[in-house]
Amino acid sequence: MNVEEGRVDRFKKTVSPTSELALEIMENILLRLPVKSVIRFKCVCKAWHTLISDPYFAKTHLRLPQTQARSRFCIIEDGERDEHNYMVIRAFTEDCEAFSDETGGGSLAFDYLSDIGNFKREVVLLDSCDGLLCIVDLGGKIVLWNPSTRQYYQLPRNPDIREGCGCYGFGYVSSSDDYRVVVVTSLINIYSKLLVDYKTRVDVFSLKSNKWKRIQKEEEKDTGLIKYATFLHGAAHWIAYYNKPYDDPKIVAFDLEKEQFREMAMPNDEEYLKVRVVGGCLCLNGYNDPTKMWVMKQYGIDTSWTKITAPYTSILRRSNDIMNQQFYNCELLDTLNDDLLLLFNLQKLTLYDQKKNTYKYLYEKRMWFEYDYDIDHASLYVETLVSPHPQL
Amino acid sequence: MITFKSYDGETFDIDETVAVELKTIKHMMEDGCAGNEIPVPNVTGKILAKVIEYCKKHVESGKAEDQAASDDLKAWDADFVKVDQATLFDIILAANYLDIKSLLDLTCQTVADMIKGKTPEEIRRTFGITNDFTPEEEEGIRRENQWAFE
Numbered sequence: 121m122n123v124e125e126g127r128v129d130r131f132k133k134t135v136s137p138t139s140e141l142a143l144e145i146m147e148n149i150l151l152r153l154p155v156k157s158v159i160r161f162k163c164v165c166k167a168w169h170t171l172i173s174d175p176y177f178a179k180t181h182l183r184l185p186q187t188q189a190r191s192r193f194c195i196i197e198d199g200e201r202d203e204h205n206y207m208v209i210r211a212f213t214e215d216c217e218a219f220s221d222e223t224g225g226g227s228l229a230f231d232y233l234s235d236i237g238n239f240k241r242e243v244v245l246l247d248s249c250d251g252l253l254c255i256v257d258l259g260g261k262i263v264l265w266n267p268s269t270r271q272y273y274q275l276p277r278n279p280d281i282r283e284g285c286g287c288y289g290f291g292y293v294s295s296s297d298d299y300r301v302v303v304v305t306s307l308i309n310i311y312s313k314l315l316v317d318y319k320t321r322v323d324v325f326s327l328k329s330n331k332w333k334r335i336q337k338e339e340e341k342d343t344g345l346i347k348y349a350t351f352l353h354g355a356a357h358w359i360a361y362y363n364k365p366y367d368d369p370k371i372v373a374f375d376l377e378k379e380q381f382r383e384m385a386m387p388n389d390e391e392y393l394k395v396r397v398v399g400g401c402l403c404l405n406g407y408n409d410p411t412k413m414w415v416m417k418q419y420g421i422d423t424s425w426t427k428i429t430a431p432y433t434s435i436l437r438r439s440n441d442i443m444n445q446q447f448y449n450c451e452l453l454d455t456l457n458d459d460l461l462l463l464f465n466l467q468k469l470t471l472y473d474q475k476k477n478t479y480k481y482l483y484e485k486r487m488w489f490e491y492d493y494d495i496d497h498a499s500l501y502v503e504t505l506v507s508p509h510p511q512l
Numbered sequence: 513m514i515t516f517k518s519y520d521g522e523t524f525d526i527d528e529t530v531a532v533e534l535k536t537i538k539h540m541m542e543d544g545c546a547g548n549e550i551p552v553p554n555v556t557g558k559i560l561a562k563v564i565e566y567c568k569k570h571v572e573s574g575k576a577e578d579q580a581a582s583d584d585l586k587a588w589d590a591d592f593v594k595v596d597q598a599t600l601f602d603i604i605l606a607a608n609y610l611d612i613k614s615l616l617d618l619t620c621q622t623v624a625d626m627i628k629g630k631t632p633e634e635i636r637r638t639f640g641i642t643n644d645f646t647p648e649e650e651e652g653i654r655r656e657n658q659w660a661f662e
Contacts, residue, residue, distance in 0.1 A: 144608075145604060145605075145608060145620070146639075148616070148620045149620045149623050149624050149627070150624075152620060152621055152624035153624050153627070153628050154628060156659075156660050157627075157628045157629070157630075157660075159657045159660040160631075160632060160657070160660040160661060161632060161635060162653055162657070163632050163645060163650050163653040163654055164632045164635050164636055164641060164643070165636070165641050165642065165643055165644050165645070166644050166645065168641075169645075169653070270657075270659055
């Protein structure tokens with residue numbers, strides 16, 4: 121055996137999968153791989169399979185700065201074909217940052233809906249958290265999906281939640297290491313014309329225990345929550361329009377750990393349908409006038425709502441061609457870094473570089489003859505190995 | 513000035529500012545366990561030379577703060593890892609033993625980039641790993657995640 125072979129042999133002996141050193145070093149290397157490669161390497165040997173399948177590996181991978189730094193997007197396309205509603209959930213497997221490069225482009229996508237069976241009308245991308253997307257439909261079906269590993273889990277039905285009546289939120293409780301879905305149902309009991317009582321009931325699903333739990337308090341609340349919440353700082357946030365006509369709308373937040381509601385004031389100069397998280401802050405996009413934007417610069421401080429001019433207003437104004445309404449009703453989805461903004465509307469998903477004042481379409485809605493698909497929802501997610509299944 | 517002595521008897525005179533980059537050595541020095549000549553039993557002279565070269569370069573460049581210097585250092589690092597596989601693996605082991613985080617990061621990332629597109633069979637050959645799955649077990653895992661193999 122020559123010297124070179126001897127050295128490689130010595131390394132191989134040291135990194136034979138049974139040695140602790142080997143696994144420690146291999147873990148360091150494996151954590152740096154794209155998820156697709158890591159999944160593929162599960163079948164290399166039993167030690168690797170155990171290492172990669174361990175939830176601890178997924179957690180470590182999730183917390184790496186390079187994991188957090190890259191974003192991908194997912195959309196729901198909704199259209200009609202042959203008088204049937206046809207919905208497609210498409211996950212893009214290219215990082216958004218790759219698109220901003222001149223050479224970057226060409227999206228890789230795969231259609232997910234076919235795997236999971238029938239969804240009823242109005243499928244919604246509720247929110248994403250740690251690479252898990254939560255998908256709900258009007259029938260009350262809730263699915264947790266990791267597009268990077270292609271694993272999904274349909275939550276057990278909660279028979280107490282009536283179809284179409286829930287307001288949904290999805291998030292993570294770090295102290296219990298648990299992903300939770302919260303459903304707020306408003307119940308109106310009409311006893312007579314004068315005697316109407318409003319009750320709000322809250323049900324929370326814990327992925328860790330794979331169980332639904334009723335939060336006991338059935339409070340008197342006459343709030344009308346907008347259906348879908350956004351998760352930030354441990355709480356799910358809805359916009360609430362009160363039934364009494366002169367009340368200001370508010371942001372209602374449900375703390376998933378403490379299981380308590382709190383309210384925050386919000387600006388009232390425009391109609392807002394959804395609160396989003398942009399650059400780590402709560403953000404409101406005007407529905408009628410999308411250039412009207414408010415950002416809550418300091419979370420929880422009502423006075424920190426700051427009005428900003430939507431950074432892409434200049435392109436909105438530049439569009440002289442009325443028929444070419446590519447920025448019509450654009451909503452700011454998120455900022456990728458200080459310069460890049462991700463915008464979307466029914467027609468297109470746009471990446472706008474505000475430093476260079478250039479834009480690029482990441483995705484355009486499909487229009488084939490009579491088939492017309494709108495982009496109904498869009499969400500960003502990170503590529504992770506986090507499992508959507510209960511840890512049993 | 514500190515002297516390192518490799519596994520095969522080669523000696524290297526190192527400035528103290530460079531020596532402390534090797535955290536294992538730094539701790540030895542702090543604990544008073546190090547004499548004038550520090551033995552490095554797990555690392556050959558050839559590899560120790562490379563490790564010292566890396567640490568020297570990074571200590572020198574640590575003083576410059578601009579983008580151009582940072583880009584230059586990245587380019588230097590990229591060249592540094594252009595070695596044969598056996599040497600690369602040896603540097604990883606040395607960086608791990610001597611606790612030099614940035615070198616360990618660099619070399620592990622290099623290996624990761626090298627293997628990311630490989631098939632499981634190629635991985636086994638690269639690292640000398642025996643497949644301890646039965647054919648049925650392996651087939652089961654492949655079927656579960658078919659998309660990853662396309």
